[in-house]
Amino acid sequence: MEERTDDDAPQWLAPDEQESWLALVSLLVRLESALDTQMRADAGITHFEYGVLSALSETEGRTMRLSDLAVMAEGSLSRLSNVVTRMEKRGLVRRHPDPDDGRYTLATLTDAGWDLVVAAAPGHVREVRRLVFDPLTRTQVGQLTSIARRIVRTIDPADRCLG
Amino acid sequence: MEERTDDDAPQWLAPDEQESWLALVSLLVRLESALDTQMRADAGITHFEYGVLSALSETEGRTMRLSDLAVMAEGSLSRLSNVVTRMEKRGLVRRHPDPDDGRYTLATLTDAGWDLVVAAAPGHVREVRRLVFDPLTRTQVGQLTSIARRIVRTIDPADRCLG
């Protein structure tokens, strides 16, 4: 892409980049699995399912279109559709067609679903705090925000979840 | 659980923590899936499989015990066993018992496996650079290393991959 001769797009990472990369990959793998484990043990749902329920719980009317919900939960529509089906069977969520546009499907949080999120939230927050924020200084929290946003925006420039 | 009245283990995250958390979760999900997509398209293997092959390729004799390999690749032994079976069928890797201790199984990278890693590496590095290091300043790279290490060490204090 660029024109330099020497090391513009070098084949390998510099030593400090290599270290950083190893640490980041380790973080990706371990954090995700730690969150999932805690959620399953504590509330019987996956972290993704928690994200779905949580997004619904924060919405006016506890209702959202599946496609919007998929964006909020950062998953594919297919994945969400399966998850909603399972959660519907468990009585946490209800589906019904959007009266305004029959192509959309609305998902609504049931009372049982609401209760589950409310019960699961404190444990989740506690875990996030314990694993992520307790070990970091306030300065690092700020740094993390900038770093994560930059990378996310590079992966998906159209992302609108971030400022 | 706790006894303080004010904010010892507060139920919710502070606004800046909330932002940071959203950005981090977004990073987890998107980066992992971006890496996987690139690897599948480019080399026909998953990012995890690449990690396995890559670890073997960097070892003296291109050979490692499965249990050590699982640690290097940060996956369960069960997952690794399945992956090795698949890669063995594709001729990328070979299994044989450890002559020193029959409980161990050694995995050896074949020439075909070596060729595949060598072919896949540049694209992988390019993608990592594009998504992670290009958008960050050198200062941020250093910050990221510290931050990621702190969190990983909190999740798993026994981790020996990091300094």
Place this chain on the structure above:
DNA sequence: ACGGATGACTTGAAGGTTGAAGTAACGGAC
């Protein structure tokens, strides 16, 4: 040596995820 404990790996069932193909509902052009 013998037997139990431990360690290393494998396997099988259950369940989740993906990608592609299918269905259904709209919206605009003619």
Place this chain on the structure above:
DNA sequence: GTCCGTTACTTCAACCTTCAAGTCATCCGT
């Protein structure tokens, strides 16, 4: 009003991961 393209969702098959046994080898105490 009827096509056609688009959008939103669902479903299916292939695949992967996990968890919980199960197997086999070695070590250790006696």
